[in-house]
Amino acid sequence: MLDPDLPAATLTELSERYRPAGLLGFTHELDGPPPPRTGVPDTHPDLALLLATSGSTGNPKLVRLSRRAVLANARSIATALSIGPGETTITSLPLHYSYGLSVLNSHLVAGGTVVLTDAGLLQRSFWADLYAYDCTSLAAVPYQYTMLRRMRFDRSDYPALTTLTQAGGRMAPELVDEFAAKMERFYVMYGQTEATARIAVLPPDRLAGKPGSVGVAVPGGRLEIDDGEVVYHGPNVMMGYADTAEDLARGDDLGGVLRTGDLGRLDPEGFLHITGRLKRxxxxxxxxxxxxxxxxxxxxxxxxxxxxxxxxxxxxxxxxxxxxxxxxxxxxxxxxxxxxxxxxxxxxxxxxxxxxxxxxxxxxxxxx
CATH class of the missing domain: 3.30.300.30 (ANL, C-terminal domain)
Structure with missing residues (x-):
């Protein structure tokens, strides 16, 4: 799954590297005929999904995710966020983004409901749908919360909305406090595409006592710090990266252990605090x-x-x-x-x- 608005040159370059059997839903067409699939090996039987690394545009690596990883993370998120059959959310994030896709999967695995819309937060139809379908939760990244503040978001306009979730980067503490005060439940989370989606969740009842923390490992996962780097262990860790079509035949390279590239610390209760990036x-x-x-x-x-x-x-x-x-x-x-x-x-x-x-x-x- 890729950004449907990828430039033609980028889409062409990716097609040459991965030689797909077909392309669906893209705005732009390839620069020339599709590459031949001769000599392409069969994909590994455990491989279920390929997502681009977060933030990649020009030359993304693809993250190889197994069926087990996708299902395990969906179940872990549903448990950590107490998602059940009565919950309804809306597609506020693109589905080619691991956070957006995990919102969909975690609700489906729990028997919840997902309202599908192409509209964004700045469009009236988005808010009309959120109200009409009695959405109980909304997922957003820090930049979107900044937009919501500028829009003077008023929770009282949406009586069914009880839960907000945040991932996709660090959010300013005052912004967390502002939106947490508006809602019954506000979840701060941390994750990576390489771990299917979520790695840690901060429960709403610990928000006040753990400022700046991104929470504890999702059910089934474990966190440790190795020489300052955050290392995650869990069934939702990717099989590895793919740079070419030949890589899609490979099995699991990581064995459930992900070196995140993030710097952090664990407090005495096991709550994770991210302090920076190794390469930043x-x-x-x-x-x-x-x-x-x-x-x-x-x-x-x-x-x-x-x-x-x-x-x-x-x-x-x-x-x-x-x-x-x-x-x-x-x-x-x-x-x-x-x-x-x-x-x-x-x-x-x-x-x-x-x-x-x-x-x-x-x-x-x-x-x-």
Whole structure:
């Protein structure tokens, strides 16, 4: 499953690598005839689903997911979120995104109901459907919650809505508190496509006492920290990546163990706190700085994204005020005790956002 709006060149490149038997539902056509399938090996019998790694656009790896992994994670999520036959949700996220697909699967496995819509949160028909079908829950990523705040979302307009869920990246604490106060249940979650979807869930009754945590491992899973890296063990871990059609014949490469690439810690009760990414590191004048830490530092400055440049950090902001932009750079430099010239603040009318609601860092890096 892929983004239906992939550019023709990207779709063509993927088709040449994976040589599919058919393509359905895409906006653009291939640049030329489809590649021949001669010599393509049979896919492994356990392979059920291929999803693109979250955030990939130009040259994505595909995540190989088994039937067991998809079913195990759907059941774990249904248990952790107390989803039952009486629950109704709506497709607020694309189904080619692991979070969106897991919302569908976890409700179906529990006998719940899913309202299918092509509309997004900014369209009136979405909210009309949410009201008309008495939806009890809504799933969203941090950027969408920022949109909901700007839209002045009022829970009282939707009396059946009792539950909100959040995954897809870290959400500002004040935004978590704001929406948790509106709802009976607000779930903060953490996951990766490589683990089918969800890895950890923070129960609503622990939200106040565990600020910044993403919760405990989903039922059937286990978390550990190895040299600062979050490692997850569970039946929902992928079989491995696929770069070509030949990789689809491979079996399970990982044995249920996923090194997430995220940095984190476990508190004494086993609650996970994500502290950054292994690869979201830059050097400024020889000093290592964590780009995620800088974004957290600037969470009160409106939409901000941070990328690495040549021996400097680039801070992307939607603000137009030149003096405010200067203050951003000086603030970070002061906090990190580095010279202000190591921080380049640049304006964009709108930060590029992927279909998943996450910042498109690859596009930002290309602009640098």
């Amino acid at each position: 590191i830059a050097k400024v004048f020889g000093t290592r700085v964590n780009l995620d830490d800088i974004e957290r530092l600037l969470h009160d400055c409106g939409p901000v994204a941070v990328t690495a440049g040549d021996d400097r950090v680039i801070i992307w902001t939607e603000t137009l005020d030149p003096s405010a932009m200067v203050r951003l750079g000086r603030r970070v430099a002061t906090e990190l005790r580095l010279h202000w010239s190591g921080f380049d603040v640049r304006h964009l009318d709108h930060l590029p956002i992927l279909a998943t609601g996450k910042v498109d860092y690859r596009t930002l890096e290309s602009l640098a």
